Amino acid sequence: MISGLKNTTSSWFEAYAAFSTCIMILQTATDQLLPLRIRSFIFSIFKRFFGSDDQYDTLTIDNRWESHCNELYEAAKQHLSSKITRANKNLRVGVGWVDYEIVVAVQEGEAVEDVFDNIKITWRFCIEEDAFRPSHNKRMYVLSFSENDREKVMGSYLPHVLRTYMAIQKEKTEMEIHTWDRDDRSWEPSPLDHPSTFDTLAIEPELKKGIVDDLDRFLTSEDFYKKVGKRWKRGYLLYGPPGTGKSSLIAAIANYSKYDVYNLELSAFSSDDELMIALLHSPGRSLIVVEDIDCNKAVHDRSKEVGVDPNFSKVTLSGLLNAMDGLWSSNGDERIIVFTTNHKERLDPALLRPGRMDMHIHLSFCTVNGFRILASNYLDVQSHPLFEQVDLLLEKLEVTPAEVAEELLKSDDADVALGGFIEFLKQKEIEGCRSKH
Numbered sequence: 001m002i003s004g005l006k007n008t009t010s011s012w013f014e015a016y017a018a019f020s021t022c023i024m025i026l027q028t029a030t031d032q033l034l035p036l037r038i039r040s041f042i043f044s045i046f047k048r049f050f051g052s053d054d055q056y057d058t059l060t061i062d063n064r065w066e067s068h069c070n071e072l073y074e075a076a077k078q079h080l081s082s083k084i085t086r087a088n089k090n091l092r093v094g095v096g097w098v099d100y101e102i103v104v105a106v107q108e109g110e111a112v113e114d115v116f117d118n119i120k121i122t123w124r125f126c127i128e129e130d131a132f133r134p135s136h137n138k139r140m141y142v143l144s145f146s147e148n149d150r151e152k153v154m155g156s157y158l159p160h161v162l163r164t165y166m167a168i169q170k171e172k173t174e175m176e177i178h179t180w181d182r183d184d185r186s187w188e189p190s191p192l193d194h195p196s197t198f199d200t201l202a203i204e205p206e207l208k209k210g211i212v213d214d215l216d217r218f219l220t221s222e223d224f225y226k227k228v229g230k231r232w233k234r235g236y237l238l239y240g241p242p243g244t245g246k247s248s249l250i251a252a253i254a255n256y257s258k259y260d261v262y263n264l265e266l267s268a269f270s271s272d273d274e275l276m277i278a279l280l281h282s283p284g285r286s287l288i289v290v291e292d293i294d295c296n297k298a299v300h301d302r303s304k305e306v307g308v309d310p311n312f313s314k315v316t317l318s319g320l321l322n323a324m325d326g327l328w329s330s331n332g333d334e335r336i337i338v339f340t341t342n343h344k345e346r347l348d349p350a351l352l353r354p355g356r357m358d359m360h361i362h363l364s365f366c367t368v369n370g371f372r373i374l375a376s377n378y379l380d381v382q383s384h385p386l387f388e389q390v391d392l393l394l395e396k397l398e399v400t401p402a403e404v405a406e407e408l409l410k411s412d413d414a415d416v417a418l419g420g421f422i423e424f425l426k427q428k429e430i431e432g433c434r435s436k437h
């Protein structure tokens, strides 16, 4: 009798195990073969027949919106990472940039549950592959919820997700620098890792104040820009000799505004169209930088555009200007664009005409005030008996802040470093370094 019962029980277990295996195989097959949108649709039909009376709506948040970068996608990504719980079994891990912390994200198809104002929302991350152009794979978040909650989801939940993302963006301390990946046709981020701030910048106090005031006005003037019907954008042209702090000022602007940098290396683009795509794919709250714009032949010599073989065309000045105008008229808000050049006089007048760049900022050789800032940064001294001698020499000679910084770095001992710096300046004087007057 007991052995009979055992037999029955074990056959039940065997049958159950076989059934579970079939279901798992079927689930894996459907997961792999059917796109998530179709799976969600089938799921909603099953729910309708076998589940409660509730019907489900789905919303898809693509990584691009009409060829622009979709910030709601970035917001969703950030939101989901904070909603992962022990119930989630299929996760991805990687290393973040801040302190090399372990970062967790969901695998494709993994459901993440969220509750907001008594409504339940299920999220899934999904990739739609483009078999012919893998670099064009679409990434998306699909959220499903009871159709009765649609208004709450659209009117309160998604704005809440976006607002939270924006608030975190404004507070973040680690900026990113993005470079254009031609194969992937997307921006590749890496840490900016440039400690320059307006406090460490060795430039004249009035100039510094002028830049900071302009930035403050810009960053807090959303309503003003709306009122006067202007796009919320600002352009700066930084010019001056090498080593006078153009890149340092860009990093200071990024660290101050908390905007990520998008580095437009013009030679990396094969055509004006690609440049336009890259610009349109940059998100709002970004600092778009074109460094050494005078080094791009087409950009300072429009005659070169004539007769260029279209199959091998590179970026042209008109292409750059069009892309900028396209960006200026796009909907994405809050953008700063910065051009740098060592030779402003070589730039095409089209780049300099009023309205193109809002502020032209001249960075020049180290002044006495600039030297005081560098001495404080590098040696932690605010006054020193050798300062008088340094001041007299600096007033006569053209020395870049980069040269000063390099000399001051040579010793932690202020007497030694300043003594060495004076020797360096005297040597320059003997060698006939151009004097300022």
Ligand SMILES: Nc1ncnc2c1ncn2[C@@H]1O[C@H](COP(=O)(O)OP(=O)(O)OP(=O)(O)O)[C@@H](O)[C@H]1O
Pocket: 200, 201, 202, 203, 240, 241, 242, 243, 244, 245, 246, 247, 248, 249, 342, 400, 401, 402, 403, 405
């Ligand atoms: N105005 C400045 N204030 C503080 N540090 C500066 C300044 N200018 C230069 N430096 C120092 O010199 C280094 C090089 O300067 P930076 O790259 O910013 O100059 P640049 O004008 O962009 O030069 P280039 O035209 O060659 O790109 C910086 O990392 C910084 O240490």
